[in-house]
Amino acid sequence: MNYLYRILQFASFTVILILILATFVLDLTTMVLDNGFLSFHNIANKTAKYMNNNNTDRTRNTANISDHHIGSSISSKNEVRGTTSSPNKSPCCYTTSLKYIDGKFTDQYFENQRKIIITSHLKWSGNEAEEWQLIRSKMMNSNTFSVESCAAHWIFTYLDGQNGADLRGRLNDLLKWEGTKEVPSFGYAPPSPYPKCLVLGDSISRGITLHTQPLARQNNLKLSIQGAPTNCGVVGNYKKRLSTWLGTCEWDLVQFNIGMHWHGVNNVTDYTHQLAWVVNEIRTHSPAAHVVFALTTPSPFDSNDTWPNKETCNNYDKFHKSGFVPTINNAASVSLRKMNVTINDRYSIVQPELGRYQHPCDIHYTTEGYKFMASHDLEFFSNALGIKGGS
Helix, strand or coil: CHHHHHHHHHHHHHHHHHHHHHHHHHHHHHHHHHCCCCCHHHHHHHHHHHHHCCCCCEECCEECCCCCCHHHCCCCCCCCCCCCEECCCCCCCCCCCHHHHHHHCCHHHHHHHHHHCCCCCCCCCCCHHHHHHHHHHHHHCCCCCCCCCHHHHHHHHHHHCCCHHHHHHHHHHHHHCCCCCCCHHHCCCCCCCCCEEEEECCHHHHHHHHHHHHHHHHCCECCEEEECCCCCCCHHHHHHHHHHHHCCCCCCEEEECCCCCCCCCCCHHHHHHHHHHHHHHHHHHCCCCEEEEECCCCCHHHCCCCCCCCCCCCCHHHCCCCCHHHHHHHHHHHHHHCCCCEEECHHHHHHHHHHHHECCCCCCECHHHHHHHHHHHHHHHHHHHCCCECC
């Protein structure tokens, strides 16, 4: 009996000891996790740093491990869209992989793109898949092209944002690219220690930005200006891809515009709500950024000098009618100023000169028109950030 009693005593002691040790380990683990020393997110980040030479691509609610060396990326093709990426310490503001692009640009992809293009001034030849392979081979074999460079990341991010006729044009541009030769349509801004400006918007904003970038260099402004890797277009695109456009850098200034693609004639309230959503997403991504909204530029109906002729203008019924653009601009100004968003009044700058700078029967502008507005934007950015030109 004494022997059995001692066994039971020892067993009870062992159970109590195990419980005490388990409690201690649990408390220690909780303390470590609460202090951020052993979180799964940190483990992922440390692994990514080792694999990627300190290039960690993080998205809110998701820790994606992405290789900075594009040719050997281990990132998933199923990227998180519609959420805002957290800024990282990589010199590249945009990161993607050659593996991702190869997985997208298949023969079937190009065949599908060719089928959906019905009317375009950039007709597809049917040889796009072969041309893409030519471009890819040319870049991979170029002594001046590095798949580890931020330029490569930008180009692949840019291509990922194109479809249809836009992609056709970008492929044509890539055929001209020689690694270091600048291709204006890309609008690439290399890593810079200067304040970073991101400009989001439609084709008009893009046309302006492509002239703002060289103008900043010509004036020796210590300012880095980056355009979005695509035509941002309608507000639905912002919902899907704003995370991609914001990239992984923390911006000092972000300017955006939604307006020419807005057609909710009787729903200005919804318009301002959508703009507010974009502002909040930008501030979540870059809390210290100076947020700017660029007012929408005029419709041809906003000036007697550009009023289209219904008999000769095929796009007559596609333009916003007289007064619509000022209405949404006013709504945006009133609403966004309450959110401490700065307003860049592009409308008032170009409207008096519309007959001089806007193409007939078109919402777009001549090269001189884009340069005119680029000069205004550049002065606006410089003043907002307190930057002056210098030698």
